Every structure is written in structure tokens, then in C-alpha cells.
Amino acid sequence: xxxxxxSGGGVVQPGGSLRLSCxxxxxxxxxxxxxxxxxxPGKGPQWVSLISGxxxxxxxxxxxxxxxxxxxxxxxxxxYLQMNSLRTEDTAFYYxxxxxDYGDYRYWGQGTLVTVSS
Amino acid sequence: xxxxxxxxxxxxxxxxxxxxxxxxxxxxxxxYLNWYQQKAGKAPKLLIYAAxxxxxxxxxxxxxxxxxxxxxxxxxxxxxxxxATYYCQQSYSIPQTFGGGTxxxxx
Numbered sequence: 001x002x003x004x005x006x007s008g009g010g011v012v013q014p015g016g017s018l019r020l021s022c023x024x025x026x027x028x029x030x031x032x033x034x035x036x037x038x039x040x041p042g043k044g045p046q047w048v049s050l051i052s053g054x055x056x057x058x059x060x061x062x063x064x065x066x067x068x069x070x071x072x073x074x075x076x077x078x079x080y081l082q083m084n085s086l087r088t089e090d091t092a093f094y095y096x097x098x099x100x101d102y103g104d105y106r107y108w109g110q111g112t113l114v115t116v117s118s
Numbered sequence: 119x120x121x122x123x124x125x126x127x128x129x130x131x132x133x134x135x136x137x138x139x140x141x142x143x144x145x146x147x148x149x150y151l152n153w154y155q156q157k158a159g160k161a162p163k164l165l166i167y168a169a170x171x172x173x174x175x176x177x178x179x180x181x182x183x184x185x186x187x188x189x190x191x192x193x194x195x196x197x198x199x200x201x202a203t204y205y206c207q208q209s210y211s212i213p214q215t216f217g218g219g220t221x222x223x224x225x
Contacts, residue, residue, distance in 0.1 A: 045154075045162060059212045062213070105164060106173070108162060
């Protein structure tokens with residue numbers, strides 16, 4: 001059974017930093033691209049970032065480029081999102097997702113809430 | 119960026135009704151279109167991928183179709199557990215983008 005468990009969310013002031021983690025299980029982690037998708041409370045989902053299975057290729061939404069860094073440790077079956085220079089508009093539930101063959105988000109974690117507020 | 123226009127934004131329906139939700143892409147995306155269901159307080163759940171392929175474990179009353187840049191999600195006979203918000207998502211190009219959502223409510 002595929003399991004994705006996010007952690008690391010919390011309350012941070014504007015300009016601060018947080019590091020999110022996602023522990024994966026139940027599938028060959030290094031064979032799949034992984035995504036971070038976020039959802040502001042009461043709004044629709046937004047794609048944030050993508051990393052290839054070997055970690056060699058990454059992509060970012062324009063809204064987070066230069067501030068967020070996606071990474072993975074395949075030896076630990078873990079995905080990360082380092083978030084710097086946080087803004088109030090970054091407030092959202094952050095989900096890690098397992099990529100599917102058609103670029104779909106086939107499996108989702110339960111999400112972790114990031115609140116950026118002074 | 120590819121814009122995904124989803125309609126309607128909300129609808130009221132009764133158990134047993136057939137409902138159709140549409141999603142239009144601002145440019146061609148082939149069949150790289152996916153549908154998700156989200157219930158309150160939960161993560162989205164994949165229903166349909168590649169426009170018309172049913173995800174494992176999803177009831178057969180859900181179906182998807184494509185015609186050019188227009189896509190539809192059909193629920194053939196609405197069940198009580200289907201009252202939720204539905205989103206389309208294009209996975210043709212980065213940045214991957216979502217439609218605005220359709221909230222399905224009980225009439």
C-alpha cells in the first residue's frame with residue numbers, strides 16, 4: 001500500500017523559512033517522480049514543484065522559483081521542500097504526491113499546513 | 119501557462135441524477151487531463167487519468183471523455199458519497215494547472 005506522510009508545517013513569520021518532509025513507503029521510491037502541490041484554505045490546488053526519480057531534474061512554479069528548493073533522498077525514501085523568504089500568500093496545505101504515468105497525482109499524503117503570518 | 123476553465127462552479131443535484139462537469143483547455147493538451155474528487159478536510163483523490171482511464175478502485179459510475187480541448191467528467195447516477203468538489207488538471211506541460219473546481223451539493 002502506498003503511503004505518503006508529510007511533516008514540518010507550522011506557523012512562521014513573513015521572510016522566514018521552513019523545511020517540509022515527506023516519508024514514502026509501499027512503492028519503489030527512486031523510480032517515480034514526486035511533486036509538491038499546495039492548496040490555500042478554501043481555494044483550489046496549485047502545483048508547486050516536481051523532481052525526477054533520480055533527483056537530477058527539477059521544476060518550479062514561477063511563484064516559488066528562487067525561494068523554494070525540492071530535493072529527495074532515495075536512500076531514505078524521503079522527499080523535501082525547503083521554503084525560504086516565505087510570504088503570506090504561501091499559506092496553504094502542502095501535499096506531497098506520487099507522480100503517475102500521465103503526469104497525474106496518483107497518490108497524495110494527508111498534507112501539512114503552513115501558515116505565514118506576523 | 120495553459121488555462122483550464124471548469125464549469126459549472128457549483129451545481130445542486132439529487133441522488134440518482136446524472137451530472138456532467140466540463141473542463142476546457144486554453145490550448146491542445148492531447149489526453150493529458152486528469153480529474154480529482156475532494157471532500158472536506160481531505161486530500162484530493164484521483165478519479166480519472168489520461169482523460170478517460172478509471173483509476174483503480176473508483177466506481178464505474180464515473181467516466182471521462184475528451185473532444186479536442188473540451189473534457190467531461192460524468193457521474194451516471196449520483197450517490198450520497200459523491201457530494202464533493204471536483205477538479206480537472208492538465209499534465210501536458212509545466213506548470214501543471216488545475217481548473218477552478220465544481221462543488222456538487224445536495225438538492
